[in-house]
Amino acid sequence: MKETFLYAHLTWPEIRDLKKDHLVVVQPFAAIEDHGLHLPVETDCLLINAISSAAVRKVGKNVLLMPLIPYGYVEHHMDFPGPISIDGHHLIGYLAGALKSLARHGFRRLLVANGHGSNRAFMDAAARMVMDETDAIVGCITPYSLVRNEIKKICESQFISHAEELETSLVLYLDETLVDMTKRVKEIGFPISKFHWRSLIEAPPLSFVDRWSRISESGVVGDATVASREKGEKLFNVIVDRFAELIDDFMHREIKPNIDHH
Numbered sequence: 001m002k003e004t005f006l007y008a009h010l011t012w013p014e015i016r017d018l019k020k021d022h023l024v025v026v027q028p029f030a031a032i033e034d035h036g037l038h039l040p041v042e043t044d045c046l047l048i049n050a051i052s053s054a055a056v057r058k059v060g061k062n063v064l065l066m067p068l069i070p071y072g073y074v075e076h077h078m079d080f081p082g083p084i085s086i087d088g089h090h091l092i093g094y095l096a097g098a099l100k101s102l103a104r105h106g107f108r109r110l111l112v113a114n115g116h117g118s119n120r121a122f123m124d125a126a127a128r129m130v131m132d133e134t135d136a137i138v139g140c141i142t143p144y145s146l147v148r149n150e151i152k153k154i155c156e157s158q159f160i161s162h163a164e165e166l167e168t169s170l171v172l173y174l175d176e177t178l179v180d181m182t183k184r185v186k187e188i189g190f191p192i193s194k195f196h197w198r199s200l201i202e203a204p205p206l207s208f209v210d211r212w213s214r215i216s217e218s219g220v221v222g223d224a225t226v227a228s229r230e231k232g233e234k235l236f237n238v239i240v241d242r243f244a245e246l247i248d249d250f251m252h253r254e255i256k257p258n259i260d261h262h
């Protein structure tokens with residue numbers, strides 16, 4: 001059924017005729033990679049698509065959802081079978097190309113919704129280039145970081161990183177047939193330091209990303225054994241609500257004209 005909030009469902013005259021001044025275009029961006037012994041490799045794609053789609057529906061008007069970009073930067077996971085990694089330079093160019101295309105069609109408020117921690121650096125670089133080369137404003141958000149306090153309250157484990165309590169609970173809520181409950185594990189394999197840790201919601205002061213096989217045998221970083229569908233429902237709703245608020249804020253942000261002072 002045709003959905004008018006889906007960019008891919010529109011015809012070119014419909015895209016031409018959209019009032020674009022305050023229209024926000026949300027581009028979900030994720031990755032295909034190992035997610036422990038119990039979750040599918042599409043976990044990041046599934047989650048960010050569902051979160052973005054629900055947030056866009058909640059906002060209701062003046063917002064469009066782009067088709068998901070399913071591949072990201074997962075080079076550090078390539079010791080595991082399954083991940084599909086795109087070279088960093090290509091990834092910046094690919095994402096920038098998609099965003100610039102939108103800017104060329106007159107869209108001025110572009111929002112990249114990221115579902116995979118290691119996409120951040122490349123997403124930020126692409127967004128920055130498109131900001132400076134077009135008339136659009138380009139925002140980047142990993143929606144989990146919007147509700148880090150709520151996540152800490154709902155989750156029992158303090159390690160929110162990968163294929164753990166948060167991601168497992170969310171997949172359980174969205175489609176529990178995708179989760180093999182018998183294979184969930186707890187694994188905190190990275191050296192604990194006050195300067196560096198692994199987190200999907202809070203960047204450490206000392207940033208680097210270790211090869212995954214050095215810090216996890218199963219692929220899990222965190223505790224998947226305490227995940228539940230009930231937590232997933234709470235987490236999903238709080239993430240979607242805050243993300244919808246952010247879209248609304250971005251929609252109403254004033255864009256002043258740039259002035260050439262030469």
Ligand SMILES: [Zn+2]
Pocket residue numbers: 035043044115116162163167
């Ligand atoms: Zn993930």
